[in-house]
Amino acid sequence: MTIRIATLAEIDALNALVERAVRGLSTGYYTPAQIDSALRYLFGIDTQLIHDGTYYVAEIDGQLAGCGGWSQRRTLYGGDQSKATADPLLDSAREAGRIRAFFVHPNFARRGVGRAILAACEAAALQAGFQRLELAATLPGEPLYYALGYTPDERTNISFPDGQSLPIVRMHKPLI
Template sequence: MLTHRLATPADLDALRAVMARAIAELQQGFLDPAQIAASRAVMGLDTQLIADGTYFVIEEAGAGGVKIAGCGGWSHRATLYGGDHSKDLRDPAPLDPAVDAARIRAMYTHPDFTRRGVGRMIMTLCEDAARAAGFRRAEMMATLSGEPLYRACGYTPIEHVDTPGADGVAVPMIRMGKDIARG
């Protein structure tokens, strides 16, 4: 059974491990190997989300203990995407729920848990929390591998972007949005 909780600083190493596997394995078939390698420059953990209390961990308990099945969060800050290491993408300015869209951020599913509802669970948690904070819209910067899930959750493309990644390799991404005013 999958459960959820807010992430804590004690989760950092485990979250980074899940993200590394997800980036390496789940983008295959959507990006070429150079793009996957380059995407590490623009993807990853933003610890501000944990500090803000807006980052969720999805877990499954089993015979081998508790395993992280996925993670993801939302933000009331202007940063649309990027991890701690991508300083040029970060903007900690607060958003105004009356006019701005909440940000859906850093969603990753452990490759052993794909197609088990982890992504939808994270989306529901994020949208409900953002709505409770007064936001009426949500936006994200989606990977090509994440786009099918986000479309299924009601997100529509706003723009296609080639994001500069490592070694000058562009990483294709899609800015997507959704009206979340009605639950």
């Protein structure tokens, strides 16, 4: 497995990976309508992370196996389609960095892909001066984050314009 920084040239391939991951790994946690709405209004690549150099891809045998990143910006979740305003920088001395947009291709699930990307993100965030991280986990992602030391803070729902909503779990982890 190789972990590297994502490039803008990969956006279409990454968005295709996101859709495969969500449709393949969210069944049983979310209804088909919730999945469709989440893909339309929420899930996707946040190109700001790629511009910032904080979005990673995992490759196995030359194939995109997963993606995910961290952010020094205020946005906690969502792709480009869900952002309407500027995304200011966080103060690493006072605020938690964000773990963002983790997706694993179903063919590579449970092979350490998410764990490897998360380790790269945590190391980079720590090097950038962040002492803690927070995230909004989907229900299928919650067990991974919990196993890697993230503590649940609150369960909430993201509401979509079509009337659907998506349960998520806000979680955090100290880095030092």
